[in-house]
Amino acid sequence: MITETSAVKFRQNLGEMINQVQYRHDSILIKKDGKPVAALVDARLFGRIRRMEQRFDALSSRLEKGFSEVPQEEGMREIESVIADERSGS
Template sequence: MISETSAVAFRQNLGEMLNQVQYRHDSILIKKDGKPVAALVDARLFERIRRMQARFDALCQRIEAGYAQLPEAEGLAEIDATVAQVRAGR
């Protein structure tokens, strides 16, 4: 479950919220002036997010290397055409 709280309430209830995340595996979205600024997540979830980020970064590097010799405008046009084709097939 994801709950939301203000930065002030988070600061006042830090211990309780840590328990909520640790034992119930909940996540807490922390807002400041009504806007999301941070999230408190369980350490296992955070590790999964880090691994996914590393895989995403590696994939982006492979894509970038594949388009390295192509002029930018031509590469972007090819990407746009592929995205449009995939969306049309849905």
């Protein structure tokens, strides 16, 4: 479950919110002036997020190297063509 709270309420209830994350495995979305600025998640989920980020970065690097010799204009035309095909249902 994701709970949303203001930064002020978060500071006032820090201990309770840490317990909520630790024992119930909930997440807390912290907002400032109504806009999301941070999140508190349990350490296990944070570890998974970091591993996924590392895998994404490695994959992005491999894709970048694989397409490094394709001119940017050609690549963009191909991407736009695939998007148009998907949108038209072809």
